[in-house]
Amino acid sequence: MFKKILIANRGEIAVRVIKTCQRLGIATVAVYSEADADSLAVEMVDEAVFIGPSAPGESYLVLDKILDAIKQTGADAVHPGFGFLSENAAFPKALEEIGVAWIGPNVNAIDAMGDKIRSKQLAAKAGVSTIPGADGEINDADTALAAAKAIGYPVMLKASAGGGGKGMRIARSDAEVKEGFKAARNEAKSSFGDDRILIEKFIEEPRHIEIQVLGDKHGNVVHLNERECSVQRRNQKVLEEAPSPFLDKKTRAAMGEQAVSLSKAVDYDSAGTVEFIVDKEKNFYFLEMNTRLQVEHPVTELTTHLDLVEQMIRVAAGEPLGFKQSEVPLDGWAVEARLYAEDPYRGFLPSIGRLKHFLEPAEGKLGEGQLRIDSGVREGDEISLFYDPMIAKVIGYGKTREIAIDTLAEALDRLHVDGLQSNAPFLSAVLDEQDFRSGRIHTGYIPEHFPEGFHGTAPREDQLIAMSCAAAYVHEINIRRGGRIEGRIRPEEDITSRDWVIFLDKRRIPVEIEMTAEGEATIWSPSLKADKITLTTQWHPGQHLFQATIDGQEIALVFADRTEGYVMRHRGFTATAIVCTPRSAELHVRLPEKEKPDMAKLVVSPMPGLVVTVEVGEGQEVKTGEPLIIVEAMKMENVLRAETDGTIKSVKVEAGNSVAADELMIEFE
Numbered sequence: 269m270f271k272k273i274l275i276a277n278r279g280e281i282a283v284r285v286i287k288t289c290q291r292l293g294i295a296t297v298a299v300y301s302e303a304d305a306d307s308l309a310v311e312m313v314d315e316a317v318f319i320g321p322s323a324p325g326e327s328y329l330v331l332d333k334i335l336d337a338i339k340q341t342g343a344d345a346v347h348p349g350f351g352f353l354s355e356n357a358a359f360p361k362a363l364e365e366i367g368v369a370w371i372g373p374n375v376n377a378i379d380a381m382g383d384k385i386r387s388k389q390l391a392a393k394a395g396v397s398t399i400p401g402a403d404g405e406i407n408d409a410d411t412a413l414a415a416a417k418a419i420g421y422p423v424m425l426k427a428s429a430g431g432g433g434k435g436m437r438i439a440r441s442d443a444e445v446k447e448g449f450k451a452a453r454n455e456a457k458s459s460f461g462d463d464r465i466l467i468e469k470f471i472e473e474p475r476h477i478e479i480q481v482l483g484d485k486h487g488n489v490v491h492l493n494e495r496e497c498s499v500q501r502r503n504q505k506v507l508e509e510a511p512s513p514f515l516d517k518k519t520r521a522a523m524g525e526q527a528v529s530l531s532k533a534v535d536y537d538s539a540g541t542v543e544f545i546v547d548k549e550k551n552f553y554f555l556e557m558n559t560r561l562q563v564e565h566p567v568t569e570l571t572t573h574l575d576l577v578e579q580m581i582r583v584a585a586g587e588p589l590g591f592k593q594s595e596v597p598l599d600g601w602a603v604e605a606r607l608y609a610e611d612p613y614r615g616f617l618p619s620i621g622r623l624k625h626f627l628e629p630a631e632g633k634l635g636e637g638q639l640r641i642d643s644g645v646r647e648g649d650e651i652s653l654f655y656d657p658m659i660a661k662v663i664g665y666g667k668t669r670e671i672a673i674d675t676l677a678e679a680l681d682r683l684h685v686d687g688l689q690s691n692a693p694f695l696s697a698v699l700d701e702q703d704f705r706s707g708r709i710h711t712g713y714i715p716e717h718f719p720e721g722f723h724g725t726a727p728r729e730d731q732l733i734a735m736s737c738a739a740a741y742v743h744e745i746n747i748r749r750g751g752r753i754e755g756r757i758r759p760e761e762d763i764t765s766r767d768w769v770i771f772l773d774k775r776r777i778p779v780e781i782e783m784t785a786e787g788e789a790t791i792w793s794p795s796l797k798a799d800k801i802t803l804t805t806q807w808h809p810g811q812h813l814f815q816a817t818i819d820g821q822e823i824a825l826v827f828a829d830r831t832e833g834y835v836m837r838h839r840g841f842t843a844t845a846i847v848c849t850p851r852s853a854e855l856h857v858r859l860p861e862k863e864k865p866d867m868a869k870l871v872v873s874p875m876p877g878l879v880v881t882v883e884v885g886e887g888q889e890v891k892t893g894e895p896l897i898i899v900e901a902m903k904m905e906n907v908l909r910a911e912t913d914g915t916i917k918s919v920k921v922e923a924g925n926s927v928a929a930d931e932l933m934i935e936f937e
Contacts (some may be wrong), residue, residue, distance in 0.1 A: 269585055270294055270345040270369065275309070276334050276359075277349030278643035280658060281561070282309035283303070285347045288577040296340045297473070299334060301327035303652045308644055315341050322654045327410060328352045329461065331359060338368055345369035345584060347577070351656070354560040355382040355429070371584040373538040373559045380534045381557035385466050391554040394525045394533040399553040401468025413442055414466045419687040422472070425449055426503075428464035434790045434904075435459060436503040438470055445866030451905055454880075458900070471545050473710040476500065477512050477552070478543040480525035481569045482576070483536040484583045490593045491524040492572050495564055496576075498709045499698060502904070506691075506714070507698065508564035509603040510571045513669060513707030519550045528593075530557065539565075539580050562663070566640060567602035570665045601672040604663040605680065605695045609651040612694035612722040617875035618657050618901040619929075622650045624687030625812055629659070629679050631794060633684055633849045637666035637675030649689060653877055659690060669707075673699055681824040681838060692826075697840025699727045725840035729797060732772065734823045735836050737791050737803050738814045739770050739845035740781045749809060769853035771833075771846040776853070843880030869910060869917075871934035873927040881919045881923050884934070888916045895936055899927060908933075 273289055274297040275282045282298060286309060291295045298313040303322035310316045317337035320327035327333065327351055338346065346363060348354035348371070357378040360370035372378070381387045385405055392398045402415035405428055415422045416439060425448050427435025435456035437448030449465060457463040475498045483489035496512035497505040511520070527542035541562050543555040565576050583589070611619045626647040631639050643660035651657060663685065664676030677699045680692050697924040698704050701717065710716075727735075744766065765782035791801040805816035814827040814836070826837040831848035848856055880898040884890055890910045897908045914936040921933045 270295060272314075272341065272343045273345045273347055273371070273581070274299065274334075274338055274343035275313075275347050276328070277347075277352055277354070278304050278309060278328065278644070279655065280306065280660065280902070281349035281351075281563075283312060283644045284642055285349060285577055286312050288575055288581070292578065292581065294581070297337065297343050299328070299337050301654075303650070303654055307496075307649065308646055309855050312391075317341060322652060324352065324654060331356070331362060333714060334359075335362055335366070338363075338366070343368065344441045345371055347371040347580070348560065350558075350560045350563060355558070357382065369584050371538070371580050373536055373540060376541075377534040377536050377538075378559045381536075381559050382429065384426065384556050385464070387557050387754070388466075388468075388554065389814065390533065391530055391557075394526075394530050395531050397544075398553055399468045399471065400553070402466065404466070405464040406449070406467055406703055409446045409449045412465070412467060413445050416442075416445045419467065419469050421601070422470040425452045425465055425467050425468040427452060427460060427462070428466050429456065429460040431460035432502075435465070437550050438503075451907070452741070471547055471553070473548065473712055475512070475514055475546040475709065476543065476555075476711050476743070477515065477546050478541045478562070479523050480562070480565070480576075481527050481531045481536065481540050481542060482579055482583075482589065483531055483538065483540075484589045485537045485586055486588045487532075488537075488589045489528050489531045489536060490589065490591070490596060491527050492568050492574065492576075492596055493598050494520060494523065494708075495562075495567055497564060498703070498711050499713050500711050501714045503711075505564065505606065507603065507605055507695070507704075508567055509601065509669070509672070510567035511598060513602070513709075514546070515550070515670050519546075519552070523552055530554075530886060534853075538583055539576050542656060554625055563658075564604055566642060566661060566663045567604050570602040570638075570640065570663065571600055572597055573599065600665060600667050601669040601674050602663055602665045603669070603672045603699075604661055605663055605699075606691075607683070607685075608658045608691045609657040609688050610691050611689035611875075613689075613724070614874060615721055616691065616694075617906065618653065618877065618904065618906070619689035620651050620653045620657075620876050620901065621688040623647055623659075623685065625684055626659075626686075627682075627684040627812060629682035634664075634675050635671075635678055637663060637664055637671045639679050640677055641679075659685065666763045670705070672706060677839070678824070681826070682813060682815070684826050686812065686828065693724065693837060693840050693842060694722050696838075697722070700725070700839050707832070722840075724842055727841045727843070730823075731841050732775070732777070733796050733801065733837050733846060734816075734838065734930060735772055735843055736770050736777050736779060736793065736796060737789075737818055738803055738816065738825055738827070738836060739772070739834055739847050740779050740791055741769055741789050741803060741805065742807070742814065742829075743768065743847035744781055744783060745807075746809060748783075767850055769848045769850055771848065771853070771856065773843045776857070777855075778850070778883075860873075868912075869914075869936040870932055871896060871936075873899055873929060873931045874908070874934055875899065875907060876929050877900050877927060879921050879923050879925045879927060879933075880905060882919060882921065884919065886916055886917050886918055890914060890916065897921070 296313040298316045321334040420439045439445040439448045480492040495510045497508045499507040541558045544552040546552045583859040640663040664672045666672040667754040770777045776797045812823040827833040917937040
């Protein structure tokens with residue numbers, strides 16, 4: 269077994285690998301950039317080596333710097349995690365030259381499967397079902413256009429060396445091919461240092477289902493069942509689960525057999541994933557093979573009771589697999605949500621900044637299920653524009669899919685992120701949808717169910733009751749606390765009941781609250797269906813999570829005290845509650861609404877990021893839909909277009925500038 273493993277990665281996956289190494293008694297080494305100097309991974313390891321500036325192209329993607337760190341620390345093995353250099357065949361080749369073990373597949377397998385063009389050709393030879401598409405890479409927009417017309421729309425343009433949804437575009441017309449080719453190529457070069465693009469048929473309403481494989485250096489290969497990753501946005505997975513609610517035993521076995529056959533064809537000897545597109549009739553087609561650990565591997569671990577990182581380490585050390593295919597279990601159900609630093613209310617644009625508050629629920633038993641959280645950040649850490657926007661992976665596990673979903677939903681209810689936006693409200697909204705709960709999902713699920721974007725969900729009656737009761741209780745506690753601090757009220761003189769009017773956004777809800785004991789209250793409201801509501805809670809001022817039992821039902825609300833009122837969120841519904849006396853409520857409704865500023869002639873940045881290009885100049889006339897400026901953050905390009913015909917009055921930024929969210933960039937006459 270290895271004595272010291274260097275993790276050539278960062279964030280959540282670095283922490284994940286460190287935990288397994290610590291359990292196995294193996295020393296660990298981290299490499300870190302300027303942005304990660306105070307990271308959790310650096311804090312946890314035995315040794316850490318600085319490798320340069322924050323930009324990946326100057327640190328994590330520079331092979332020589334990683335090799336220097338290996339030499340400095342004397343590490344005898346390297347785990348690459350995922351992303352960065354994990355599928356770069358030059359890495360294991362360089363390690364072999366210096367006698368250091370690579371915790372991943374052999375170089376030939378990486379070369380064969382890491383390239384989407386070659387892997388598709390090899391898959392076809394191995395008898396694996398493949399998607400119709402152009403043979404070979406596409407070098408220019410004209411070739412892309414000709415290939416798209418030959419295949420037939422819609423088509424998928426994607427980076428040959430890609431993964432994680434980067435460098436991928438769906439095109440349904442000639443114009444979209446030309447534009448998508450340029451964008452996909454730019455993203456591919458930025459993310460992987462390889463701008464080759466391939467084109468293939470895009471299957472409508474497909475399901476994205478992948479098979480986890482595991483091989484050793486003795487010719488043994490098994491599959492560890494499937495994962496379904498169909499809920500995606502911008503071709504990047506958002507929710508994953510194991511097993512798939514769609515597959516039957518026959519299809520699972522057939523997909524597993526093909527995945528194993530392909531793996532054996534390239535002598536695969538580590539953990540890897542064979543990804544398939546599955547249509548409505550359960551026909552499946554090879555998509556790609558990822559020759560590394562996947563982000564979604566926890567759902568496989570929970571349902572097979574195997575530690576995939578440990579298996580990778582043991583295989584790299586030369587140990588044979590300790591089990592046969594027939595011994596691989598499929599026990600229970602696991603659903604994973606990727607918690608991203610992004611604003612779902614603004615088209616899922618990245619939201620960078622410092623985590624002023626980050627409260628995770630405790631791992632272990634939650635409701636009828638079990639909770640697992642894989643995170644690489646802590647409260648106070650900064651989410652940088654240089655890397656993937658993931659904050660954590662939250663995974664619910666249970667004996668049934670329903671229990672797993674409920675466990676995950678309850679965990680997200682108890683998760684508090686402040687200082688930047690997160691996609692938690694959106695994740696919760698999806699988990700509550702009937703189509704998702706029924707397993708009626710596909711890769712176009714998000715645009716189909718949220719065609720106008722995500723704007724929150726309509727409140728249920730129980731949510732209105734919970735938020736009204738919480739607002740009344742919190743306000744009553746704050747009023748009494750303030751009075752005692754100022755010496756105006758002695759505890760024995762506290763009145764037992766009081767009338768309030770709660771404005772929950774624009775809903776007017778009169779309530780009467782009686783404080784019956786410490787942490788207990790009874791609430792009446794003619795506006796709510798429940799005549800008499802009992803509330804018990806251990807909440808106290810300063811907490812950002814309001815957990816209570818309301819009429820026997822447990823509920824958790826993310827809670828924030830603002831200058832005026834209280835902001836509360838439950839699942840996909842967020843509301844601001846303002847608590848007034850009956851007299852103040854009469855005056856409150858007479859207040860005029862604040863006028864929104866006229867933004868018709870202004871172009872502002874939708875997200876913090878880096879200006880890649882400015883396509884227009886002062887005095888230039890533009891037409892509706894023309895590109896104005898491209899802003900990049902977290903390896904994602906965002907093209908801003910003219911919303912109307914007009915003339916450019918001034919351009920406030922230039923290529924290379926950093927911009928903040930809502931920063932003015934272009935002004936029209």
